Amino acid sequence: MTQNAIEITGLRKTYAATGKSAAKDALKGVDLNIKRGSVFGLLGPNGAGKSTLINILAGLVTKTEGTVKIWGFDQDENPRQSRASIGIMPQEPHLDAFFTPRGSLDVQAGLYGVPKSKRKTDEILDFIGLTDKADAYARSLSGGMRRRLLMGKALVHTPHILVLDEPTAGVDIELRNMLWANVRKLNEQGTTIILTTHYLEEAQEMCDEIAIINHGDLIVRDTTANLLGRLDSKTLVVRPATDATLPALPDTITGQIRTDGTLAFSYHTAQTSADQILDILRNADIKIADISTEQSDLEDVFLALTSGR
């Protein structure tokens, strides 16, 4: 039995031309395996093809070419089992205004063929913090409550894999924390999580592996730790004891005086050590009042990989 939650091979999607726009290759042959039990981040600039990929997993968009296996089930050969293995929390809250959260969860469970005796409606309502609102009409729910209900709906059939498409776009900090706490709990219980987010800090914090898509191509896939290591650039920030100018620097070090008077030195750890910079400062007679380092973050990696492509 495969150890992968998702296996995607040669996935292509071309949206047909319409009267106004030309045909669009949204995915240009993507190969991607996602391990069981991971929290996987799918990143990319606007229009990169992330939603297309997620909608193909969800069975909402028909692929043009390629194979998709979900929990080992080929989407074309075993559509029922592959659909049963995955739950999707979509970006937009499309909720029927006249359903209550309890009603919505029941209808969704019905759609997935979950027998009444196996439904976990109360447990899910508690998990998403909507027990109090269980019987209120959806139209009376706040935006945050609707998002939580979307998460609940994605869980009615206890899927092995939960996909969250931009779950925290435009939500307040309290809701964001709650959603992430829920994601962590589900992952601890064994659910594989796949998410897209525009917040790179969030991806850095939540995901153990990351893939970056750009213009329909998968340009990188690695562990978050390796991705962060890729740039291997560091910045040493020195607050001089008295006003100081930049000392002469070798080509391998870039220096900058920041507006707060600190001196920032960027370098690649493979070429330069912090010690070398401190020696340069000592030789230039610059006394140090304080010192700190800044590591590159996912944002730097992302920009380095996607800019100019």
Ligand SMILES: Nc1ncnc2c1ncn2[C@@H]1O[C@H](COP(=O)(O)OP(=O)(O)OP(=O)(O)O)[C@@H](O)[C@H]1O
């Ligand atoms: N139904 C559609 N018909 C035609 N073109 C489409 C359709 N859906 C998406 N596209 C195009 O396919 C490309 C990929 O879009 P997609 O929505 O997958 O990107 P994305 O990475 O999810 O972007 P965002 O972060 O903005 O949601 C874009 O150029 C988009 O305009």
